[in-house]
Amino acid sequence: MSNTIYLGYYFKVKPLQPAVEILIAELGYAGFESFVETEEGVTAYIQKDDWYEVILNDIQILNSDEFDISYAFEEIEQTNWNEEWEKNFNPITVDDVCTVRAPFHEKPNTEYDIIIEPKMSFGTGHHETTHMMIQHILKNEFTGKSVLDMGCGTGVLAILAEMKGAKPIDAIDYDNWCYLNSLENVERNNTKHITVLEGDASLLAGKSYDIVIANINRNILLNDMKTYTDTLNANGILFLSGFYNDDIPIIEAECNKFGLKHVETLERNNWVALKFKK
Numbered sequence: 001m002s003n004t005i006y007l008g009y010y011f012k013v014k015p016l017q018p019a020v021e022i023l024i025a026e027l028g029y030a031g032f033e034s035f036v037e038t039e040e041g042v043t044a045y046i047q048k049d050d051w052y053e054v055i056l057n058d059i060q061i062l063n064s065d066e067f068d069i070s071y072a073f074e075e076i077e078q079t080n081w082n083e084e085w086e087k088n089f090n091p092i093t094v095d096d097v098c099t100v101r102a103p104f105h106e107k108p109n110t111e112y113d114i115i116i117e118p119k120m121s122f123g124t125g126h127h128e129t130t131h132m133m134i135q136h137i138l139k140n141e142f143t144g145k146s147v148l149d150m151g152c153g154t155g156v157l158a159i160l161a162e163m164k165g166a167k168p169i170d171a172i173d174y175d176n177w178c179y180l181n182s183l184e185n186v187e188r189n190n191t192k193h194i195t196v197l198e199g200d201a202s203l204l205a206g207k208s209y210d211i212v213i214a215n216i217n218r219n220i221l222l223n224d225m226k227t228y229t230d231t232l233n234a235n236g237i238l239f240l241s242g243f244y245n246d247d248i249p250i251i252e253a254e255c256n257k258f259g260l261k262h263v264e265t266l267e268r269n270n271w272v273a274l275k276f277k278k
């Protein structure tokens with residue numbers, strides 16, 4: 001990884017939300033593979049080999065009159081990304097029960113101990129949405145349940161689901177970096193019942209689950225809601241996050257169209273994680 005050359009795009013965004021969320025989603029589809037939200041907007045990274053001069057032409061939000069978005073970009077000197085996140089990655093503990101940490105952190109005295117090397121993948125547990133999804137998993141029964149972790153990032157939610165007794169589990173992400181990182185983390189935590197797949201909701205044809213976990217973004221969730229519902233067994237549970245409190249009505253309306261009932265809401269710094277039942 002240290003030999004890969006990246007370009008860094010530094011976006012300044014006003015107002016920040018929901019523009020940053022939309023911008024990240026559109027950049028992800030264009031080939032950008034990692035993002036760091038900042039006080040002014042977001043920094044996005046893409047491998048130089050994947051970059052082309054008009055890469056931002058299809059980023060529709062840049063043409064929106066609703067938001068003021070400016071940017072600059074530069075080639076990033078070869079960086080040891082592992083060293084970079086090791087400097088800034090502190091272990092987190094959720095509800096005094098579950099710890100998410102790196103291999104170099106001291107072993108905690110918690111019931112669930114998840115070891116990940118997130119590198120540039122989303123899902124260290126630090127973000128509000130991952131934190132709340134961990135809370136949902138901790139509060140609910142997973143023993144013997146078949147589970148889908150859609151948009152798995154580091155695989156942290158799939159790993160916790162197995163620790164809670166779930167099997168079998170599919171963990172899916174369209175981002176190659178996340179796919180490879182999830183494979184590493186699944187092996188690192190000695191989980192035996194997780195299948196990691198690279199792709200999108202098209203992989204779900206013919207599959208069925210007792211529980212679906214989808215921590216992605218609002219637009220993808222709305223687009224794929226019918227697919228998620230179709231995979232859910234009778235009385236199945238759907239956990240959704242990756243969006244804001246203001247988005248609840250549109251998410252709930254889409255879920256209701258497919259017979260899903262809103263059961264519970266968790267909120268953290270205006271981000272929410274919802275539980276629905278089929």
